[in-house]
Amino acid sequence: MSLPKALAFDIFGTVVDWHSSISRETRSFLSEYLPDLPPSDFALQWRELYQPAMRECVGTQRGFVSLDTLHHETLLKLLEAHRVDVSLIDPDILSALAHAWRRLDPWPDVVPGMNQLRQRFPLVTLSNANVELMVALNRYGGLQWDAILGAEFARTYKPDPVAYVSTAQALGLEPGQLCLVAGHHSDLAGARASGLMTAYIDRPMEYGGAPAPDQSFAQRWDWQADSLTDLASQLLN
């Protein structure tokens, strides 16, 4: 297997631990409005609304909507499903809560792994996050990229092939010269269908220990690693 010319990273779950961070960020709000709902369950339910919300934006009249906006909409939807009357809550509190997705901790191997990989490869984001959210998340977690590409640059969401292919094009690469690094089989399947190389990072705690919902997409990927430092030693040695 020849080496890729650049690495493109999925972010939520692969680079940052959204489950424990969203649990932490929502705990105080929930203790007031939904004291019987464990923050871990709330985090899982909120994340579950993300895929269908995004799908409504691909190839439909709605078009590209920033992930910040979708997080805000799915938050209201989830609270209403739990019979919370959101019209009684200060809109600033709800906006700050929707921005919890900007305060997500990187997994412990991420910064050292990226520092090693950066010596050899350009590292870019290939996430469904909008630029504003990514900039905030990078500053929060001390993450440094060569470019923020993916959804907003492509004006569409993964797994639309345009999102993968336009990232390679922006770097002057053929799809087969770019490798997606992701913790999700479904994302990697989309990348492979678009001609990209694939590197799977195992993140068994992404869903707080619960099984990942995309096991049916599992297959043999070009590289398989249990951390970014593990991937670095496979690619650099």
Place this chain on the structure above:
Amino acid sequence: MSLPKALAFDIFGTVVDWHSSISRETRSFLSEYLPDLPPSDFALQWRELYQPAMRECVGTQRGFVSLDTLHHETLLKLLEAHRVDVSLIDPDILSALAHAWRRLDPWPDVVPGMNQLRQRFPLVTLSNANVELMVALNRYGGLQWDAILGAEFARTYKPDPVAYVSTAQALGLEPGQLCLVAGHHSDLAGARASGLMTAYIDRPMEYGGAPAPDQSFAQRWDWQADSLTDLASQLLN
């Protein structure tokens, strides 16, 4: 004057010294093919072809073309104007020469100034350079940005207002909350016409000491500095 929420940077001339770098990068080629032409003159002539080439891409059928491609086309045009038969030259040599624009030195104040400014502001590029060129240039010069925005993200070139306004939008800002940092009065005039704040960096050696071609656009800008470290002390104190 209130402070901006983020700083967007012009690159060629403002951040990197294209004149002395292009002179250095073309010297060996010119000594073989145009020994009587000083590399400094060649650099100035090559740069002069950039504005008209770009204008041909704004609001015309040609649409957005990467700056790498325009540099290649203007190189051939310039060599032909000097009666060099480019069909006799190895295409790889010409491509490598067109990529001289990826090997430009930052001015000495740039890295320390950016390190200071980054503590307080997100720093993004708002250049006509395409992403691939910017990534190469950043790696060459050790420059670190929060995001690569500008022309390719906007799919149009400055001074098209879309290039300025879409950079603010991507950061979730109103145009008036974003400040363009540039060494060119014409660029700053475009930014001001689009509602951005403006910071002028004086770069008297940009054209090797020759006068800048855009003096007629000079006006009083929101900030005026003679280096990025000077701008940092004005904005941070």
